[in-house]
Amino acid sequence: MLAATVLLGTGVVMSYSTTAPLAFERVLPPLFVAHASALAAGLGAAALAAWAPLGWLRAAALPLWALGLALLVATDVAGVEVNGAQRWLALPGVGFRFQPVELVKIATLLAVVNVVARREGRDEELPPRRALVALAIAGAPVLLLVRQPDFGNAVLIAALAALLLVAAGTRLRRLVAPGLVAALAIAAYVAARPYAMRRVVGFLDPWKDRYGAGFQLVQSFVAFGKGGVFGLGLGAGRQKLAYLPEGKTDFILALVAEELGLLGVLVVLGAFAALWVAGARIARRAKDRFSLLLALAMTSLLTVPAMINAAVVMGLVPTKGLTLPFLSHGGTSLVASCAVLGVLLGIGRRTADAPRGRRA
Secondary structure: OHHHHHHHHHHHHHHHHHHHHHOOOOOOOHHHHHHHHHHHHHHHHHHHHHHOOHHHHHHHHHHHHHHHHHHHHHHHHHOEEEOOEEEEEEEOOOOEEEOHHHHHHHHHHHHHHHHHOOOOOOOOOOOHHHHHHHHHHHHHHHHHHHHOOOHHHHHHHHHHHHHHHHHOOOOHHHHHHHHHHHHHHHHHHHHHOHHHHHHHHHHHOHHHHOOOOOHHHHHHHHHHHHHOOOOOOOOOOOOOOOOOOOOOOOOHHHHHHHHHHHHHHHHHHHHHHHHHHHHHHHHHOOOOHHHHHHHHHHHHHHHHHHHHHHHHHOOOOOOOOOOOOOOOOOHHHHHHHHHHHHHHHHHHHHHHHOOHHHOO
């Protein structure tokens, strides 16, 4: 709760700081109002998810997964294209649009957990048949996401599904072949897509093309360099004034570095680390196999994207297009992150209420 409060509070402050200069004379920037509205909806989603019986979540796993696939197909057919990617669905007549991938990530991991959590006999190893079913469940949305293209979330879903398979008892040697196939597929994808190749080239030597493929990463480095240890001060940053593209979304951590310095970045990363530790403790103390794997899935869904996002803005990995949970501007992402947090808190509450002898 404390870690999430720190992250949500930092997100609200940075949302106002990054959008206020673009609002001119308005008292409340429209983008900040949208962020605050999404936060209110997200807190409601977190409360509902925290109190929902796990039996309901288990029963809704496959229907939610099927709904997510249907929404991805609808996005492929009639989605809204932004910056060359068709990832948004617009509701006709209301002017509201959302990203179905946020529901798809939750639903897919929930469905995978539902499959791998069932035991057959006393064998600790996950039966190959169940592993294949889980891979098929994760593979369907991955293929649809690659078409958008949304390569970052496709890789994230595949990686977290593999993590759950290992946690459920799958031998690592059984994942070697799928892993090699995935690595070859990634290499082929990068080679076949010019935009993906430009991202890799811009990552390897951003200064060589600092006004082209490497522009965003160079501007992120500038933000970190200007911020130093203590930062320029809240609201005093300049990179948000259209110098850093996608600053309020994918590169929000760079703006934190500029205004709040190294200390601000360490607070954010420390909060995510605390969230990981708390989630791991909840999973370890879970009273049944389904709760354990679901807690691991939800913890990973909040913290692994944060690790990748931080690595991207620091130039450690190529750009993936993943937002920073709780901080990045984006209503769908914020509501989904809060819902994931609610599920994790619900498992933790039930674990605390359970007698110690019943914990798995």
